[in-house]
Amino acid sequence: MGSHVAAGGFTFDKISVGGTWYWTVRATNVQNSSQLYQVADITSPFGKLAAVDVPIPGDVVLEMASTIAQLQEQLAPLLALVGSTPTSYSVTVTEGDPMLSIAAVPFQNAGAFGSFLTAVATPSAPWLSAAPPTVAGLNKNDQGQFTIRVNPATLFASGSPYVGYLNLQDNRNPPTTIPVTVTVTVRPRPSVLVSPASVFLSYSLTGPVSGGAVALSVTNSGPSGSSLTFSVTKVGNISPWMEFVPASGGPLVSGDSAIVTFSIVPAGVPSVPGTYSDSVLVSSPNASNGPVVVPVTLVVSP
Numbered sequence: 001m002g003s004h005v006a007a008g009g010f011t012f013d014k015i016s017v018g019g020t021w022y023w024t025v026r027a028t029n030v031q032n033s034s035q036l037y038q039v040a041d042i043t044s045p046f047g048k049l050a051a052v053d054v055p056i057p058g059d060v061v062l063e064m065a066s067t068i069a070q071l072q073e074q075l076a077p078l079l080a081l082v083g084s085t086p087t088s089y090s091v092t093v094t095e096g097d098p099m100l101s102i103a104a105v106p107f108q109n110a111g112a113f114g115s116f117l118t119a120v121a122t123p124s125a126p127w128l129s130a131a132p133p134t135v136a137g138l139n140k141n142d143q144g145q146f147t148i149r150v151n152p153a154t155l156f157a158s159g160s161p162y163v164g165y166l167n168l169q170d171n172r173n174p175p176t177t178i179p180v181t182v183t184v185t186v187r188p189r190p191s192v193l194v195s196p197a198s199v200f201l202s203y204s205l206t207g208p209v210s211g212g213a214v215a216l217s218v219t220n221s222g223p224s225g226s227s228l229t230f231s232v233t234k235v236g237n238i239s240p241w242m243e244f245v246p247a248s249g250g251p252l253v254s255g256d257s258a259i260v261t262f263s264i265v266p267a268g269v270p271s272v273p274g275t276y277s278d279s280v281l282v283s284s285p286n287a288s289n290g291p292v293v294v295p296v297t298l299v300v301s302p
Contacts, residue, residue: 011041012067017057019045025067037068077117079170079178080110082143088181093152094227094286095189101131105146105180107168109138118171121146125164127155128182150184157225160186189288190228190252193221198295199262199280201242203269205302213263216244216294218282220252228252230284232260239278240268241298250284262296273302 013022022043042049042056049056081087083106091102109117117138121130127150135144148166155162166180195217202211220228229250234242243265249258260282270276276298283291 010067012063014060014063016060017045018054021045021057021060023064023067025064039064039068076172077109077111077115077138077140077170078172079117079119079168079176080108081178082106082108087178088183089148090183090185091150092185092187093150093155094187095152095156096286097152099149099151099153101147101149102182103148105130105148105166105168106143107145107178108143109140111140111172113140115140116171117142117144119144119146120169122167122169123164124167125162127151127153127162127184128164128166130166148180148182150182152184152186155184155186157186157188157223160184162186188223188226189286190220190222190226190254190284192228192230192282192284192287192290192292193219194282194292194294195219198297201262201264201296201298203241203264203266203298203300205269205271205273205300208266208269210264210266213261216260216262217257218249218252218260219257220250220254222254222288224254226254228256228284228287230258230282230287230290233281233283235279235281235293237278239276239296239298241265241270241276242268242278242296244280264298269298270300273300275299 011022011024013020023039024041026038026040044052044054046052046054085106089103107119109115111117118136120134123129129149130146131149138144162184164182166182168178168180169175199214199216201214218230220226231248232244241264242262244260244262252258278296280294280296281291282294
């Protein structure tokens with residue numbers, strides 16, 4: 001069998017029944033899809049196959065299939081990570097956290113000139129995924145990227161740590177496989193405890209005199225290993241007479257506390273004696289009991 005490269009593809013020939021048979025194998029790159037191979041321009045010893053009604057000998061058919069396989073091998077893509085991209089990642093999450101992206105994994109087609117890479121990322125665990133799951137249409141030296149995602153919704157501290165694998169695979173035959181290891185440490189949920197349960201402020205219009213600041217203690221009452229971050233916000237935002245600092249805090253390990261100081265804004269105090277109310281929310285995105293409502297009362301005296 002002979003072969004040579006022509007403008008329209010790779011041309012092959014084989015001596016068989018009646019003389020020499022010729023055909024061309026074309027490789028076509030379909031963007032964002034795959035590489036397609038086509039046998040065309042079949043010429044028998046009696047003329048082009050389209051012009052004569054001649055059956056193709058079995059050994060020629062087998063040789064045609066073999067030439068496609070040879071061309072696939074010559075034009076094979078090769079999945080390779082870019083530079084010093086790591087193949088192992090670790091992340092710490094809290095039970096109930098939303099899905100998060102933990103790393104980007106860049107790769108490239110390091111295969112032959114004319115090759116066309118399709119890369120697929122297959123996770124070994126339901127809490128692990130890649131976005132996108134497939135990248136297709138990469139010519140030689142073109143780059144793509146998978147983003148590793150972890151969904152902690154079904155992960156619990158009691159089963160921590162979790163280890164999963166994202167297997168990156170190309171469309172070679174046999175395929176190249178690059179396993180990426182992901183280790184997830186899961187912390188238990190924190191719990192918000194406030195003391196006192198409500199805040200009382202006072203202000204005298206005579207003087208004027210403020211009754212002073214009030215300290216609110218925010219404690220992580222969750223189990224060992226938990227970590228609490230929190231924010232404090234007004235519920236009705238109808239209290240220009242009140243301010244508090246800080247408006248957020250943490251992280252607090254189990255048993256630790258932070259102080260939020262409430263004080264009066266004199267310019268916002270009503271000029272009419274009476275009792276005025278608002279509330280604040282002490283919230284944590286993954287606490288087991290949040291948000292906690294803290295009533296705030298201001299008593300204005302003459």
